[in-house]
Amino acid sequence: MRKNDTIYLSIILIIAIFNYVDCQNIITSWHYDKVQMYDLETIRDILVYDTFKDITFGDFKEDSIDINNLKITSVSSSLYDSYLDYKMGLFLFMPHKVTFSFEYDYSSSQSHGKATFDLKMDMLKMRFKNINKTQTQEANITADYTENDFSIYDISDKTFAEKIKQALYKGFEHNNFVKDKILPKIDLVDAYKKKLSQKADFKFSTSTFLENKEITIKLNRFIGFCKDLVGKRKSAICYYSGELENEEDKTDRTNIPLIDKFKDSTNYNIFINNNLFDRIGNKILTLGLSDKIYDETVAKEKLDYKFNVESLKIYFDNFGQYSDSEKFSTKIKIKEFGSNKAKFNVVFIIKQEEKFNIDVTINYWLGIKLSKNVIVNLCISQITTVDLGKPTGSVKIKEELKLKDQIKNSFDLEKKPLCLTDEGVSFKDYFSKITATQDSSNEGIYLFGNQLYQ
Numbered sequence: 001m002r003k004n005d006t007i008y009l010s011i012i013l014i015i016a017i018f019n020y021v022d023c024q025n026i027i028t029s030w031h032y033d034k035v036q037m038y039d040l041e042t043i044r045d046i047l048v049y050d051t052f053k054d055i056t057f058g059d060f061k062e063d064s065i066d067i068n069n070l071k072i073t074s075v076s077s078s079l080y081d082s083y084l085d086y087k088m089g090l091f092l093f094m095p096h097k098v099t100f101s102f103e104y105d106y107s108s109s110q111s112h113g114k115a116t117f118d119l120k121m122d123m124l125k126m127r128f129k130n131i132n133k134t135q136t137q138e139a140n141i142t143a144d145y146t147e148n149d150f151s152i153y154d155i156s157d158k159t160f161a162e163k164i165k166q167a168l169y170k171g172f173e174h175n176n177f178v179k180d181k182i183l184p185k186i187d188l189v190d191a192y193k194k195k196l197s198q199k200a201d202f203k204f205s206t207s208t209f210l211e212n213k214e215i216t217i218k219l220n221r222f223i224g225f226c227k228d229l230v231g232k233r234k235s236a237i238c239y240y241s242g243e244l245e246n247e248e249d250k251t252d253r254t255n256i257p258l259i260d261k262f263k264d265s266t267n268y269n270i271f272i273n274n275n276l277f278d279r280i281g282n283k284i285l286t287l288g289l290s291d292k293i294y295d296e297t298v299a300k301e302k303l304d305y306k307f308n309v310e311s312l313k314i315y316f317d318n319f320g321q322y323s324d325s326e327k328f329s330t331k332i333k334i335k336e337f338g339s340n341k342a343k344f345n346v347v348f349i350i351k352q353e354e355k356f357n358i359d360v361t362i363n364y365w366l367g368i369k370l371s372k373n374v375i376v377n378l379c380i381s382q383i384t385t386v387d388l389g390k391p392t393g394s395v396k397i398k399e400e401l402k403l404k405d406q407i408k409n410s411f412d413l414e415k416k417p418l419c420l421t422d423e424g425v426s427f428k429d430y431f432s433k434i435t436a437t438q439d440s441s442n443e444g445i446y447l448f449g450n451q452l453y454q
Contacts, residue, residue, distance in 0.1 A: 025242030
């Protein structure tokens with residue numbers, strides 16, 4: 001154990017593992033138009049030829065005209081100035097935002113041949129819903145079109161071209177080609193799942209004190225469509241998974257009081273739920289941490305006690321017969337830690353023997369330190385309370401309040417700050433500048449600033 005390791009209570013620093021993630025565990029808020037822009041990109045990715053190229057349409061006959069070998073040849077979209085309502089859960093594309101181009105064979109007593117036509121959808125409507133309890137989503141796709149939305153090409157006889165248009169329209173209606181063939185290919189939920197599945201992991205290494213554990217945060221599970229909490233079309237919030245590797249967190253945590261925190265629609269805002277810190281703490285414990293030694297070589301410079309039995313007698317009874325000058329040390333074993341408290345077992349060692357132990361629970365407040373515009377560190381800013389378990393064996397606590405005070409006083413947060421890392425964690429891939437931060441012991445961490453590309 002290196003002597004420059006900080007005092008044993010710094011164990012609770014472990015909960016400060018923190019990173020960027022665009023959830024329930026991570027929620028972002030941004031200007032309404034900016035959020036729409038990214039969603040329109042996702043919709044454009046669906047409305048392409050590859051989505052519909054495998055559709056097979058049956059042959060049909062309308063008004064004595066046979067239509068055969070009907071197939072889609074291209075799909076185009078112009079989604080500018082579409083209506084996206086995150087409060088209602090509605091994407092509305094009209095008029096004529098999406099065009100399907102077809103080729104087909106036709107034959108009648110009058111003529112036969114090959115030709116093409118365009119079907120310009122008068123309206124394409126996508127309704128979506130988040131089911132928070134199960135982190136699943138629903139989407140319903142509908143479309144409207146009329147005969148006038150068919151544009152016929154490659155037929156010079158205008159009268160016959162009009163008959164072809166009527167036959168195509170009737171055939172599409174009678175065979176439900178749009179409803180049963182085309183629209184089922186527009187799988188909105190699957191498109192978002194695929195897009196999120198490509199989102200890169202966030203990886204980082206913990207500090208030397210935390211033994212350089214490699215942590216991977218997964219952002220690639222789609223858990224919900226973006227929402228407008230107040231319905232004023234100024235800002236929208238979006239949810240991201242923020243899960244550890246090989247874990248799925250499906251607890252509903254959408255009920256976070258974000259409206260007041262995220263009321264500035266011009267900022268790019270991020271909320272990180274305390275649950276993420278709890279899970280990271282559990283992960284580090286699973287990976288394993290060495291016991292920490294706390295003695296006079298690593299303690300705070302000024303303490304109200306010395307590392308000898310005489311000092312122990314102030315706080316404990318019945319731990320054995322030792323001379324007052326005999327030295328003691330402690331061995332710290334971490335048992336659990338989370339977003340606002342840590343529990344560890346303290347073993348008291350006298351004459352190289354483990355004499356008794358006691359569980360200690362520390363409650364604390366984490367603060368955010370910001371540097372270089374986008375570098376964030378989490379540091380313990382205040383120890384709030386200390387709770388003590390019952391010592392083992394015949395040992396008894398005789399000065400509980402004094403003992404709690406001494407534990408709190410062991411911290412030297414100014415000279416030896418207990419932070420995530422020495423350098424902090426960079427958000428340079430997400431913010432051009434972080435302008436403000438806020439921490440909440442009961443909720444999580446808030447970051448406010450300018451998005452990298454805005």
